[in-house]
Amino acid sequence: MARSQNTFQKKEREKKRLQKRKEKEMKKEERRANASGGGLDEMMAYVDEFGNITDTPPDPLAKKKEIKASSIEIGVPKQEKEDMTAERRGKVSFFNESKGYGFINQDGTQERFFVHVNGLTEPVQEGDKVGFLLEKGMKGMNAVSVRVIR
Incomplete structure (x- = not known):
């Protein structure tokens, strides 16, 4: 069993x-x-x-506020177009002559822009006050037509 x-x-x-x-x-x-x-x-x-x-x-019974559906923005607000043709002023914060590039800090906003030796109209050094225009580059905005302000 x-x-x-x-x-x-x-x-x-x-x-x-x-x-x-x-x-x-x-x-x-x-x-x-x-x-x-x-x-x-x-x-x-x-x-x-x-x-x-x-x-x-x-x-x-409370008073309700009317809101138009078209006034509601969903997402990131659109950026206003900057005038890239206006000349800006700044100071050269770094420039390497042997490599041919540097950076410019814009006066007021302290935004930093890349500058290449091809975008210079005359030689610059660190600490120079400069005037420049902006151009859309591959990695952001680049300073072009850079000239020293005396």
Whole structure:
């Protein structure tokens, strides 16, 4: 005659599983008994006109502000076109004559622009005040027609 398929370990696992199920049911009943009630209204949250979360509903009699859907901008606002034909002024912050390039810091904004020896109208050195135009390059804006201001 064959042995029973229910081993001791199987019986113990089944007991533990049943015990866990009973504990889970007890916790569920306990939560129901201790629930404060209120239902959905208790859980609701509202957003006021400034974007703050509150627990009080908005006043339906309050004056509402009309907003046109066409005035709402989604995404990054478009940048205004800069006038690249206007001459800018700046100071040469770095220039390597052997490699033929450098950088110019624009006066006021302190933006930094790349300058190549081909964009120079006369030789420049570090610290020179210069006037220049901008041109779109491969990696950003480049200074061209660079001349020293005396």
